[in-house]
Amino acid sequence: MSGEARPLRADAQRNRTRVLEAAEAVLARDGLSASMRAIAQKAGVGLGTIYRHFPTQEDLYRAIVTDRTRRLAEEAHTLSAAEDPGAAFFAFFTRIVVNAARNKPMADILVGSGVDPKAAMAEGAPDMRSAIETLLVNAQKAGAVRQDLRMPELLALLAGACLVAERNQWSDELRDRALGILFDGLRPNH
Amino acid sequence: MSGEARPLRADAQRNRTRVLEAAEAVLARDGLSASMRAIAQKAGVGLGTIYRHFPTQEDLYRAIVTDRTRRLAEEAHTLSAAEDPGAAFFAFFTRIVVNAARNKPMADILVGSGVDPKAAMAEGAPDMRSAIETLLVNAQKAGAVRQDLRMPELLALLAGACLVAERNQWSDELRDRALGILFDGLRPNH
DNA sequence: GAACATACGGAACAGTTGTTCCGGATGTCA
DNA sequence: TGACATCCGGAACAACTGTTCCGTATGTTC
Numbered sequence: 001m002s003g004e005a006r007p008l009r010a011d012a013q014r015n016r017t018r019v020l021e022a023a024e025a026v027l028a029r030d031g032l033s034a035s036m037r038a039i040a041q042k043a044g045v046g047l048g049t050i051y052r053h054f055p056t057q058e059d060l061y062r063a064i065v066t067d068r069t070r071r072l073a074e075e076a077h078t079l080s081a082a083e084d085p086g087a088a089f090f091a092f093f094t095r096i097v098v099n100a101a102r103n104k105p106m107a108d109i110l111v112g113s114g115v116d117p118k119a120a121m122a123e124g125a126p127d128m129r130s131a132i133e134t135l136l137v138n139a140q141k142a143g144a145v146r147q148d149l150r151m152p153e154l155l156a157l158l159a160g161a162c163l164v165a166e167r168n169q170w171s172d173e174l175r176d177r178a179l180g181i182l183f184d185g186l187r188p189n190h
Numbered sequence: 191m192s193g194e195a196r197p198l199r200a201d202a203q204r205n206r207t208r209v210l211e212a213a214e215a216v217l218a219r220d221g222l223s224a225s226m227r228a229i230a231q232k233a234g235v236g237l238g239t240i241y242r243h244f245p246t247q248e249d250l251y252r253a254i255v256t257d258r259t260r261r262l263a264e265e266a267h268t269l270s271a272a273e274d275p276g277a278a279f280f281a282f283f284t285r286i287v288v289n290a291a292r293n294k295p296m297a298d299i300l301v302g303s304g305v306d307p308k309a310a311m312a313e314g315a316p317d318m319r320s321a322i323e324t325l326l327v328n329a330q331k332a333g334a335v336r337q338d339l340r341m342p343e344l345l346a347l348l349a350g351a352c353l354v355a356e357r358n359q360w361s362d363e364l365r366d367r368a369l370g371i372l373f374d375g376l377r378p379n380h
Numbered sequence: 381g382a383a384c385a386t387a388c389g390g391a392a393c394a395g396t397t398g399t400t401c402c403g404g405a406t407g408t409c410a
Numbered sequence: 411t412g413a414c415a416t417c418c419g420g421a422a423c424a425a426c427t428g429t430t431c432c433g434t435a436t437g438t439t440c
Contacts, residue, residue: 009408011416036398047398049417049419051400057398163350164350167349170346177340178346182372185373198387199387225426246429
């Protein structure tokens with residue numbers, strides 16, 4: 001119902017993207033416990049400026065997380081079109097974990113809309129969920145993933161991998177070793 | 191060097207265990223973000239009383255976490271004596287995860303003495319680490335666990351499982367499904 | 381039961397946090 | 411350039427946090 005919003009003033013536009021960038025950096029570093037003051041400082045901006053653009057901390061965080069999530073969901077679609085189903089599935093799993101290592105809040109989204117109020121933060125979450133589900137189903141049809149694997153346990157394992165990744169600074173090698181073992185468990189034929 | 195400390199006054203002794211019990215309960219519920227006030231209230235005790243017994247929040251938390259850790263390490267020894275190596279290994283893995291679901295800080299210990307200052311909290315951590323290592327080596331000798339599995343990735347996978355367990359209230363069924371898949375990855379012969 | 385060390389409770393302090401508010405600066409448009 | 415809506419900065423507020431302090435109460439000892 002709200003018509004076309006008049007374009008932002010130039011400085012407002014500039015500050016908005018500054019805040020977004022700073023928030024992304026600080027969130028990546030501190031996770032969901034990042035403070036508004038830290039973001040304001042990083043952005044070289046006053047506190048009021050942040051609140052002018054994002055009425056609430058949650059609004060700001062959601063803007064970022066939703067964006068990340070959507071981008072990942074797109075990647076999933078690209079992958080499932082380009083590669084063979086098995087490779088696409090495992091590649092995307094890895095992609096999410098790598099992403100989580102650099103974006104602390106990622107894992108919290110995946111644990112799902114559990115008890116934690118901050119967990120149900122991303123509007124893009126359902127998109128990503130369905131993207132994952134598509135990859136899973138296709139990989140199973142192709143025989144690259146065990147038939148008895150279902151979404152709940154897949155998400156649980158994915159979330160676990162992300163949670164570890166966001167806490168430790170894994171070497172690439174360790175990450176690959178751990179994921180390799182996990183992937184062996186996901187494959188059929190034991 | 192400090193000689194025998196005179197026994198605590200009766201009420202002091204009573205309050206000390208009250209605090210410990212309350213802290214355990216609150217820590218299990220709120221994790222490492224539990225507040226001293228919450229613990230004091232749960233214990234039916236003043237704030238000063240807590241600080242008399244535990245000079246610092248970290249001291250209190252460490253007392254509990256260290257105790258838990260030691261008990262788990264003992265369990266590991268018992269298991270490795272009683273059961274066959276493979277069963278002992280997987281049983282203990284499961285045991286830790288179940289424990290983590292009820293004791294929020296557990297997982298944070300396992301991620302190791304990383305960046306997080308609160309992670310290096312438990313003095314019993316090395317004990318548990320070596321307990322796990324023993325179980326692993328024995329299970330490998332018995333051929334129940336793949337030979338190329340080493341401690342770093344094992345701890346990573348274990349930590350991941352614990353982190354998920356402490357966040358979601360898993361049904362027992364989901365937990366078993368997820369662990370089942372993970373265990374398949376840990377076994378030899380693919 | 382008196383005397384004394386010990387321990388208790390909770391107000392008070394210092395540091396966070398998210399959020400609000402408003403005087404003053406700044407971009408925009410005639 | 412002038413006039414005005416828009417936007418900015420950061421002090422101030424309220425609600426938290428861990429921690430300190432001290433008047434009071436309580437257990438212990440003779």
